[in-house]
Amino acid sequence: MKIVFLDAATVGEDLDLSAFSGLGEFVTYPFSTPEQAAERTVDADIIIVNKVLVNEQTIGNADHLKLVCEAATGINNLDTDYLDQRGIPWKNAAGYSTEPVAQHTFALLFYLLEKLSYYDQFVKSGKYAAGPNFTNLDEPYNEIKGKVWGIIGLGTIGRRVAQIAEVFGAEVIYASASGAAPQEGYHQVSLDELYEKADIISIHAPLNKYTENLINKDSLAKMKKSCILLNLGRGPIVVEEDLKEALEQGQIAGAGLDVLVKEPMDEKNPLLEIQDSRRLIITPHIAWASQEARDRLMKIVYDNICQFQNDMVD
Numbered sequence: 001m002k003i004v005f006l007d008a009a010t011v012g013e014d015l016d017l018s019a020f021s022g023l024g025e026f027v028t029y030p031f032s033t034p035e036q037a038a039e040r041t042v043d044a045d046i047i048i049v050n051k052v053l054v055n056e057q058t059i060g061n062a063d064h065l066k067l068v069c070e071a072a073t074g075i076n077n078l079d080t081d082y083l084d085q086r087g088i089p090w091k092n093a094a095g096y097s098t099e100p101v102a103q104h105t106f107a108l109l110f111y112l113l114e115k116l117s118y119y120d121q122f123v124k125s126g127k128y129a130a131g132p133n134f135t136n137l138d139e140p141y142n143e144i145k146g147k148v149w150g151i152i153g154l155g156t157i158g159r160r161v162a163q164i165a166e167v168f169g170a171e172v173i174y175a176s177a178s179g180a181a182p183q184e185g186y187h188q189v190s191l192d193e194l195y196e197k198a199d200i201i202s203i204h205a206p207l208n209k210y211t212e213n214l215i216n217k218d219s220l221a222k223m224k225k226s227c228i229l230l231n232l233g234r235g236p237i238v239v240e241e242d243l244k245e246a247l248e249q250g251q252i253a254g255a256g257l258d259v260l261v262k263e264p265m266d267e268k269n270p271l272l273e274i275q276d277s278r279r280l281i282i283t284p285h286i287a288w289a290s291q292e293a294r295d296r297l298m299k300i301v302y303d304n305i306c307q308f309q310n311d312m313v314d
Contacts, residue, residue, distance in 0.1 A: 001023065001024035001025070001045040001046060001066075001309070002024060002025045002027065002043055002044050002045050002046070002064075003020060003023060003024050003025065003026045003027070003044070003045065003046045003047075003048065003305065004027045004028075004029075004040055004041060004044040004046070004047050004048070005017070005020075005026070005027070005028040005029065005047075005048040005049075005071075006029055006031075006032040006037050006040060006041070006047060006048065006049050006052045007029065007030070007031050007032055007049060007050050007051055007052050008028040008029065008030060008048075009030035009031055010031075010050040010051055010071070011050060011071055011294055011297060011298065012289070012294055013030075014291075015294055015295065015298055017298065019302055020302060020305075023302075023305055023306065023309065024045070024046075027040075032052050034052075034053060034057055034058050037052050037053075037058040037059070038057065038058050038059070038060065038061060041058065041059050041061075041062040041065065042061050042062060042063075043062075043064055044062055044064065044065055045064050045065065045066050045067070046065075046066060046067045046068075046069065046305060046308075047059070047062075047065065047067075047068055047069070048069045048071055048301060049068065049069070049070060049071065049077065049078075050070070050071040050072050051072075051077055052077065053077050053079075054068055054077060054078045054079060054083070054090075055078075055079035055082055056079070056082055059088075065086075065088055066088065066089075066308075066312075067088070067089055067090070067091070067305070067308050068083060068088060068089070068090040068091075069090070069091055069301050069304055069305060070090060070091065070092040070093065071093060071297060071298070071301050072092065072093060072288075072297075073092055073093060073094050073095075073096075073097065074092075074206060074207070074234070075090070075092050076207055076234075078090055089308070091304040091308070093297050093300040093301055093304070094156075094300075095156060095300075096288075096293050096296040096297040096300055097157075097287070097288035097289075097290075097293045097297070098156050098157050098160050099160070099290070099292075099293070100287060100288060100289065100290035100292070100293045101157050101204070101232055101287040101288055102157060102160040102161050102164060103287075103290075104232065104258060104283070104286070104287035105161050105202050105204075105230055105232050105287070106161075106164065108230050108232075108256030108257075108258065108281055108283070109144075109200060109202075109228060109230060109256065111256065111277075111281050112228050112253075112254040112255075112256055112278070112279075112281060113141055113142060113144070113228060114141045115139040115141050115278055117277035117278055117281075118138075118139045118278055119136065119139070122136055122138075139278070143169075144165065144168040144169060144170050144200075145168060145169030145170065146169060146170075146171075147170050147171070147199035147200060148170065148171050148172075148173060148197050148198050148199050148200075149161075149162070149165040149170040149171065149172045149173070149198065149199070149200045149201075149202070150172075150173050150174065150175065150189075150194040150195075150197065150198030150200065150201045150202075151172065151173070151174040151175075151201075151202055151204065152174070152175055152177060152191075152194070152201065152202070152203045152204070152205050152211075152214070152233075153177075153203060153204035153205025153206070153211075153233055154174045154176070154183055154186060154204075155204060155205075155206075157204045157232070158174065158202075158204040158205075159186075161202055161204065162174070162186065165200075170200070171187075172186070172187065173187045173188070173189045173193075173194055173197065173198065174186055174187070174188055174189070174194070175188065175189055175190060175191045175193070175194040176188065177191065177205060177210040177211045177214055178208070178210040179210075191214075191219070192222060195219055195222035195223050196222055196223070196224075198223070198224070198227060199224060199226060199227060199228070200227070200228050200230070201223070201227060201228070201229050201230065202230040202231075202232065203215070203229075203230065203231045203232060203233040203237055203238075204232055204233050205233045205234070205237060206233065206234065207233070207234035207236055207237060211233070211234070211237045212236050212237065213236065213237070213239050214237050214238075215229070215231070215237055215238040215239065215242075215243065216239040216242045217239070217242040217245070217246075220242055220243065220246040220251055220252060221246075221251060223251065223252050224252070225250060225251065225252065225253065226252075226253050227252045227253060228252070228253055228254045228255070228256070229243075229252055229254070229255045229256070230255070230256045230257075231255070231256075231257045231258065231259055232258050232259065232287050233259065234259055235257075235259040235260040235261040235262070235263065236261050238257070238261075240260070240261055240269060240270055240271055241270045243255060243271065244270040244271050244273060244274060247274055247279050247280055248274070253279070254278065254279045254280065254281075255279070255280050255281075256280075256281045256282075256283075257271075257280075257281070257282045257283070258282075258283045258284075258285055258286065258287040259285055260282070260285075263284075263285055264284070265282075265284070
């Protein structure tokens with residue numbers, strides 16, 4: 001079988017992918033445009049993708065294609081209706097990034113909550129060494145204990161964040177944008193109640209018709225002025241222009257984002273106008289990407305291909 005990884009650079013060039021060569025002819029490309037994907041999949045039996053679109057344009061001439069492996073959990077880049085129409089199965093990778101995404105959620109929070117950018121700069125500027133006081137209380141910060149933590153998207157990652165937040169002493173509530181049934185052991189509230197009560201809001205939801213543009217001018221206006229908003233779900237869940245205005249007007253205290261509407265970031269993204277790191281921190285979609293998580297990811301993809309090949313033999 002010929003296995004083609006169309007955008008291997010998206011999982012890092014430091015990973016050892018040599019095991020895949022034992023499954024067949026293994027070809028990797030760092031990135032692929034839709035036009036290149038169409039050419040590179042013509043004789044492929046299995047393709048691996050992370051961000052490359054898989055649709056009629058990119059695999060329409062892939063007559064030998066037997067399996068699509070998504071090197072991610074989300075499948076927004078797959079036209080599953082088209083794959084089903086052609087009878088081509090697909091497999092994604094779930095569960096590999098729970099720990100690093102939960103960890104990064106708290107990294108973003110602490111950066112904002114404890115005003116770390118301010119205090120780091122205070123020390124490095126020489127002001128601390130030149131001053132008379134052993135401390136600096138110019139930018140007071142708060143504890144997580146006793147705060148209300150609102151979660152949008154109580155899947156595996158959302159539940160892990162809830163568990164850690166409770167260890168810190170937060171009261172955890174959650175809301176379902178789709179109106180899903182309550183989960184036992186968790187306090188479900190309406191979205192409006194979550195906006196109004198939460199001191200910290202973290203988003204761990206997928207992008208769908210219920211969540212697209214969910215955080216907009218109206219929802220931001222309902223949040224506390226002291227609220228910190230964290231988006232580790234999908235970029236289009238937040239209307240970026242509305243978030244920019246909310247931060248500039250002090251409607252919320254701060255925001256930490258690991259995902260954006262367009263990735264890589266558009267040079268004209270309105271959020272680039274906010275240079276104050278006490279109010280906004282953006283990381284380039286790295287929450288999923290710990291060394292351990294990327295190793296787990298490719299092990300899942302490898303196992304998916306092995307299972308598919310074994311099923312074909314059986």
